[in-house]
Amino acid sequence: KQEVTQIPAALSVPEGENLVLNCSFTDSAIYNLQWFRQDPGKGLTSLLLIQSSQREQTSGRLNASLDKSSGRSTLYIAASQPGDSATYLCAVSCGEFGRIQGAQKLVFGQGTRLTINP
Amino acid sequence: KAGVTQTPRYLIKTRGQQVTLSCSPISGHRSVSWYQQTPGQGLQFLFEYFSETQRNKGNFPGRFSGRQFSNSRSEMNVSTLELGDSALYLCASSVWDRSRRVGYTFGSGTRLTVV
Numbered sequence: 171k172q173e174v175t176q177i178p179a180a181l182s183v184p185e186g187e188n189l190v191l192n193c194s195f196t197d198s199a200i201y202n203l204q205w206f207r208q209d210p211g212k213g214l215t216s217l218l219l220i221q222s223s224q225r226e227q228t229s230g231r232l233n234a235s236l237d238k239s240s241g242r243s244t245l246y247i248a249a250s251q252p253g254d255s256a257t258y259l260c261a262v263s264c265g266e267f268g269r270i271q272g273a274q275k276l277v278f279g280q281g282t283r284l285t286i287n288p
Numbered sequence: 289k290a291g292v293t294q295t296p297r298y299l300i301k302t303r304g305q306q307v308t309l310s311c312s313p314i315s316g317h318r319s320v321s322w323y324q325q326t327p328g329q330g331l332q333f334l335f336e337y338f339s340e341t342q343r344n345k346g347n348f349p350g351r352f353s354g355r356q357f358s359n360s361r362s363e364m365n366v367s368t369l370e371l372g373d374s375a376l377y378l379c380a381s382s383v384w385d386r387s388r389r390v391g392y393t394f395g396s397g398t399r400l401t402v403v
Contacts, residue, residue, distance in 0.1 A: 204391055213294075213378055214394040259331070263392075275321065275344055276380075276392060278331040 172197045172264050176279035184287050185252060191245040191282045193260030198238050201263040201274060205234050205245050208257045208281070217258075218245070250286045257281040290315065292381050292395035300401045306367040309398045313360050313381030319343075320362040321392065322354060325376040334377075337362050366400075374402045 173196045183189055193203070202221045206214040218227045218234040220243070226235040233246040247254060261276040293312040301307050313320050322334040333346040337356035354364040360381075366373055376399050380392040 202391070206394070211376075211399070213396040214380075216391055216393060219391040261331075261392075275333040275336065275346065276323070276331075277333070278323075280330050 172200075172262060172277045174260060174262055174277050174279040176258075176260055176282050178282060179280065180283040180285075182285040182287060183250060185250060187250050188246070188248050189250055189284075191247070191258050191260075191284070193243040193245070193279055195241045195243075195262050195277075197264065198241055199264060200238065201265070203234075203236050203243050203260065203262050204276070205232075205243075206259040206261065208259060210257075214259065247284075252286045252288050255284055255286045257283045292379055292393055294377075294379050294395035294398050296398060297396065298399045298401075300403060301369050303369055303371060303402055305369050306365060307369060307400060308363050308365045309377055309379075309400075311362045311364075311379030311381075311395060313362070313379075314383075314393055317381035317383045317393075318360050319382045320356055320360065321380045321382070322362070322364050323378045323380065324348075325378060325397070326374075331378070334364065369402045371402050373400065375400060 175194050177192045204219045205217040207217055208214050220227050220236040231248040236243045259281045261278045263274050265274050295310045319338045321336040323331050325331045335354050336344045340356045351367045356362045376397045378394050378397045380394045382392045383390050
């Protein structure tokens with residue numbers, strides 16, 4: 171059974187700092203890994219998607235890496251801003267019934283609650 | 289391009305009632321998935337529909353059901369509501385590019401409160 175863990179559960183840093191959020195998963199048989207952001211009471215906003223054959227993806231101040239063999243991913247946020255304050259969720263896409271195309275689901279970590287202090 | 293639309297945004301129901309939630313995926317997306325989010329359990333997979341067929345189901349009781357229509361819109365139904373069903377219900381749509389799923393796009397969710 172796939173399990174996803176995110177460390178730390180909460181993080182508070184001053185504005186301007188670079189920071190790293192960690193995600194680990196127990197089964198390396200994944201299709202892809204996706205990082206999301208969730209603001210309080212809202213839905214999920216996709217930040218970055220890394221296919222299983224890729225090592226990293228970048229978007230603006232965000233960089234995500236994937237090491238499938240060790241079951242780890244990191245989300246790097248450069249020059250943090252107060253607007254980055256949110257909960258960050260890591261999710262792996264895995265198949266439940268072998269590798270039948272379409273029979274997949276996302277398994278989420280519990281998230282890291284990030285607070286950027288002005 | 290419109291995103292994933294979920295209606296209603298908020299619902300208050302009484303224990304024992306049933307409820308139907310609706311999700312309209314991004315145009316062209318044929319896959320719709322449903323997730324339940326609670327403070328204690330986090331985000332958990334309910335089911336996925338693709339071309340009107342349920343492709344995958346999570347570990348939820350039979351009170352949770354869903355369907356997908358020919359226009360890819362999906363509904364989920366919860367019968368005999370329990371207090372523990374209070375949650376944020378999120379819908380996600382996705383599309384395939386050749387043999388790879390090109391990520392998931394989530395809606396804003398429906399906040400269900402059971403009293």
